[in-house]
Amino acid sequence: MVVAANRARPPMLETRGLTIRFGGHVAVNAVSCAFRPGELTCIVGPNGAGKTTYFNLISGQLPASDGQILLDGQDVTRLPVSQRARRGIGRAFQLTSLFPNLPVLENVRLAVQARQQRGIDLLSMWTSHRGVRAQAEACLDRVALAGKRHLPVAALPHGDQRKLEVGILLALQPRIFMFDEPTAGMSVDEVPVILDLIREIRQDRSRTVLLVEHKMDVVRSLADRIIVLHNGTLMADGNPAEVIASPIVQQAYLGVAEAGASAEAGHA
Numbered sequence: 620m621v622v623a624a625n626r627a628r629p630p631m632l633e634t635r636g637l638t639i640r641f642g643g644h645v646a647v648n649a650v651s652c653a654f655r656p657g658e659l660t661c662i663v664g665p666n667g668a669g670k671t672t673y674f675n676l677i678s679g680q681l682p683a684s685d686g687q688i689l690l691d692g693q694d695v696t697r698l699p700v701s702q703r704a705r706r707g708i709g710r711a712f713q714l715t716s717l718f719p720n721l722p723v724l725e726n727v728r729l730a731v732q733a734r735q736q737r738g739i740d741l742l743s744m745w746t747s748h749r750g751v752r753a754q755a756e757a758c759l760d761r762v763a764l765a766g767k768r769h770l771p772v773a774a775l776p777h778g779d780q781r782k783l784e785v786g787i788l789l790a791l792q793p794r795i796f797m798f799d800e801p802t803a804g805m806s807v808d809e810v811p812v813i814l815d816l817i818r819e820i821r822q823d824r825s826r827t828v829l830l831v832e833h834k835m836d837v838v839r840s841l842a843d844r845i846i847v848l849h850n851g852t853l854m855a856d857g858n859p860a861e862v863i864a865s866p867i868v869q870q871a872y873l874g875v876a877e878a879g880a881s882a883e884a885g886h887a
């Protein structure tokens with residue numbers, strides 16, 4: 620079992636008692652959890668459970684009210700977003716904060732360059748201008764956007780913009796990939812491209828993947844481990860079969876005991 624084997628490896632990322640309060644509301648409440656390389660963890664929970672806020676705390680978009688975030692055992696709780704990114708935390712960019720009037724390829728190329736300025740792969744062939752372009756094109760290819768590389772980002776339909784977010788994340792080559800509902804808003808035929816890509820990333824045992832996902836069929840097919848957030852609190856953590864079958868999840872999240880509803884039904 621992947622999860623069990625991974626327990627021996629030191630965590631790449633860890634949160635200890637991580638908490639954020641908005642006025643009187645505790646959106647993430649003392650969440651302690653460790654993420655190891657080679658593991659794909661799905662984070663599930665009802666709307667408003669605190670999943671995106673947990674990501675925002677880890678990536679640095681929001682400041683913690685309490686608790687700690689450790690990267691490779693080092694406290695990064697007070698570091699800005701840019702420094703956490705430099706240390707390998709990868710969160711899909713909001714495309715609105717990039718360059719909507721520049722072509723798709725140019726946006727990915729800038730991400731490749733940003734990564735190189737982190738000092739990674741300095742000896743590789745990618746330091747050449749042609750190399751940067753080739754690598755950007757390869758990223759676009761992987762998210763099936765090569766044919767649209769000359770279009771301005773602003774002209775892309777929503778599903779393509781989501782794919783581009785993933786393409787840019789690939790270009791940054793983080794060690795910790797954070798995907799927040801990566802296929803939301805995509806048409807049915809676009810989804811497999813992204814899921815296959817996430818599977819591929821997960822094959823790399825030096826990386827860890829955190830995936831917030833409502834669609835339980837996706838969760839079942841990808842997760843090595845599932846954690847459940849509910850009202851900001853971590854209420855289950857374990858291998859997928861155990862977590863999905865646990866009474867607390869069935870009742871509080873899936874609502875099976877009460878309404879016989881599926882998770883998908885609650886999150887259309």
Ligand SMILES: Nc1ncnc2c1ncn2[C@@H]1O[C@H](COP(=O)(O)OP(=O)(O)OP(=O)(O)O)[C@@H](O)[C@H]1O
Nearest residue numbers: 641644645646664665666667668669670671672673
């Ligand atoms: N900047 C903020 N200011 C005030 N409240 C916030 C802020 N960000 C999040 N919240 C609140 O924190 C709670 C958790 O929200 P969050 O977006 O993390 O939920 P989620 O689990 O990602 O939900 P969903 O599945 O709908 O995406 C919600 O009650 C939300 O209103």
Ligand SMILES: [Mg+2]
Nearest residue numbers: 670671672799
């Ligand atoms: Mg969310």
